[in-house]
Amino acid sequence: VDIMAAAMSTSACTASTKWCSTRLRVSQPFKAGCIAPPRTHHTAPRSTGSQLTCRAAAAEAVQEATSDRDDSQVPSYAQNVPASYTVVDIGGHQMIVEKGRWYEVNRLEAAPGSTIRLGRVLAHKANGDIRFGTPYLEDVAVHAKVLDHMQGEKITVFKYKPKKHYRRTNGHRQQLTRFMVTEVLEGQEAGEAPVAVVDENPAAATEEAA
Amino acid sequence: MNKDKILKLAKGFRGRSKNCIRVARERVEKSLQYAFRDRKAKKRDMRALWIQQINAGARQYGVKYSSLISGLAAQNVGLNRKMLSELARTEPLSFKALVDQVAHMRGLSAPHAGAALK
Numbered sequence: 671v672d673i674m675a676a677a678m679s680t681s682a683c684t685a686s687t688k689w690c691s692t693r694l695r696v697s698q699p700f701k702a703g704c705i706a707p708p709r710t711h712h713t714a715p716r717s718t719g720s721q722l723t724c725r726a727a728a729a730e731a732v733q734e735a736t737s738d739r740d741d742s743q744v745p746s747y748a749q750n751v752p753a754s755y756t757v758v759d760i761g762g763h764q765m766i767v768e769k770g771r772w773y774e775v776n777r778l779e780a781a782p783g784s785t786i787r788l789g790r791v792l793a794h795k796a797n798g799d800i801r802f803g804t805p806y807l808e809d810v811a812v813h814a815k816v817l818d819h820m821q822g823e824k825i826t827v828f829k830y831k832p833k834k835h836y837r838r839t840n841g842h843r844q845q846l847t848r849f850m851v852t853e854v855l856e857g858q859e860a861g862e863a864p865v866a867v868v869d870e871n872p873a874a875a876t877e878e879a880a
Numbered sequence: 881m882n883k884d885k886i887l888k889l890a891k892g893f894r895g896r897s898k899n900c901i902r903v904a905r906e907r908v909e910k911s912l913q914y915a916f917r918d919r920k921a922k923k924r925d926m927r928a929l930w931i932q933q934i935n936a937g938a939r940q941y942g943v944k945y946s947s948l949i950s951g952l953a954a955q956n957v958g959l960n961r962k963m964l965s966e967l968a969r970t971e972p973l974s975f976k977a978l979v980d981q982v983a984h985m986r987g988l989s990a991p992h993a994g995a996a997l998k
Binding site: 745747748751757759764766790792793795800802803804805806825826827828829830 | 916960977
């Protein structure tokens, strides 16, 4: 099935400084009924493939566009949504990445300063359309540069059982990696762009760069 | 842990718990136990929150959470609940398209927003 999604493209998505360059944070609970009004509706044709793209019916979009909900009812968390981003699966987490931002994830097996390609792309939004991969989008290439490896803040792990003479104290620092997304390529460019480092290892499901 | 470390961890506690080592030690140990327990509970709580958000978002369009999740799994969409809840909050049209696709696949009618879920 080939369906396309009409994403809500907000007006004037400002520069990347507004979106915090950290991991995704869930901020406010969802309030049923606060649906942001649609701004535009794109129906650009998409190439067939193993991806799942959703198509919102034109009639429905027109019906929603005629509702009299104004901009003031858009919740704060639904404002300033980036115009283009990618959902990738990396470091055991799924995260939204944008070009030009840095992110911290669990330790990756890539040397600092090297370029990696984030292989598991789950969804990609660009030009007002969101495409979902089934399960991955093969034609979207996210290149990132590993900035450095570091450790997180120390956490004191304290275990204690009362009246059983049992107590353990350990410290823990999570090993992390910081990377910056250098470019996001689609379609023809994704296949042709050279990657600076060794190719992905398809056998290992949890490694991004060999 | 020595006394200084314990008293540093006891900052903000009530009464003598922040000043007197005998009381502070007990309170700090309790706080560290709670932290250990809640580091694990936070993951559960967040997932429950995401599920509630996805459920609310899907029911607006007449699809229950269970149907949505099973439908997405059948179509091999790999987004997890965190991402789905984020979609439901910030990209309602795309979330609606996903829900409609699942409803279409399962043969359910897809009523427009506001329809009551039977």
